Amino acid sequence: MAAATSTEIHRHKVKVLRSEEDLALALAKYTADLAHKFIKEKGVFTVVLSGGYLISSLRKLVQPPFSGTIDWSKWYVFWVDERVVPKYHKESNYKVAYDGFLSKVPIHPNNVYAINDALTAERAAEDYEARISHLVSTNIVPLSKITGFPKFDLMLLGMGPDGHVAALFPGHPIMHERRRWVTFIRNAPKPPPHRITFTFPVINSAAHIAMVVTGLGEINAVKAVLGGGGSHGPDNILPAQMVSPEEEITWFLDKEAASTCLGVEQNNDQYAECPKDCPCCCIVM
Numbered sequence: 001m002a003a004a005t006s007t008e009i010h011r012h013k014v015k016v017l018r019s020e021e022d023l024a025l026a027l028a029k030y031t032a033d034l035a036h037k038f039i040k041e042k043g044v045f046t047v048v049l050s051g052g053y054l055i056s057s058l059r060k061l062v063q064p065p066f067s068g069t070i071d072w073s074k075w076y077v078f079w080v081d082e083r084v085v086p087k088y089h090k091e092s093n094y095k096v097a098y099d100g101f102l103s104k105v106p107i108h109p110n111n112v113y114a115i116n117d118a119l120t121a122e123r124a125a126e127d128y129e130a131r132i133s134h135l136v137s138t139n140i141v142p143l144s145k146i147t148g149f150p151k152f153d154l155m156l157l158g159m160g161p162d163g164h165v166a167a168l169f170p171g172h173p174i175m176h177e178r179r180r181w182v183t184f185i186r187n188a189p190k191p192p193p194h195r196i197t198f199t200f201p202v203i204n205s206a207a208h209i210a211m212v213v214t215g216l217g218e219i220n221a222v223k224a225v226l227g228g229g230g231s232h233g234p235d236n237i238l239p240a241q242m243v244s245p246e247e248e249i250t251w252f253l254d255k256e257a258a259s260t261c262l263g264v265e266q267n268n269d270q271y272a273e274c275p276k277d278c279p280c281c282c283i284v285m
């Protein structure tokens, strides 16, 4: 199994994996364990996917030994954000998830909540919110007792180099949406520009969030969020710094993504102090 260490910083649990391969194993185990827990407790598992590299990092979940142990019939799948393009367009997050994940496991198609790709961004966001509202009324998705917003079991999020999560980009007003469950953007800086996205009240009502970041592209954003060096007042806060689920946030980083914090060489699984004094991963593998 993957070698990793983790440490609690504020409410961030940070797992630094030796390689992307180890990260994929650790993410599969984490997701499978949560699926078992929630299915045992309440009979369903509601999981929210994102676009980007995430689906590739989830690849081991659909392989043995994990795939055979999971009761896929109890899964409900959503997207934290989606590009407003046809469902089978190469830019569609649904297509990426279908090709790399959904087509390989027996999740019931009725339990897969893709956006309605025949609508504009604004209408697709309203439609997605209405469909989630129906699931609230049928008790598949509960409302958080703390916030009154829908509470999903697990959100699997990526992060961009600018610190964006979902389609919530730095400096964009929808970062501060407080009323809607799902909103839209027509000028996303990461193409394609039209997207729908969960809002922060929904993201932060999730029980668990996994932040999955690999490679060197996001090292400055990782440091800004976990190393405490990035925010200079509420106007400059990064979206990733606003992620704060109700129960637990777990970061899955490979060595490259954590390299602004990892100041030490890997040493046969020995724990070591980070000489750079980052609060994020002061203990590293």
Ligand SMILES: O=C(O)C(O)[C@@H](O)[C@H](O)[C@H](O)COP(=O)(O)O
Pocket: 050, 051, 052, 053, 054, 081, 082, 083, 093, 157, 158, 159, 160, 164, 165, 166, 167, 190
């Ligand atoms: O549709 C999308 O683009 C996203 O959901 C987005 O928020 C993504 O998760 C990050 O941009 C990270 O993307 P990478 O994993 O490709 O770095």
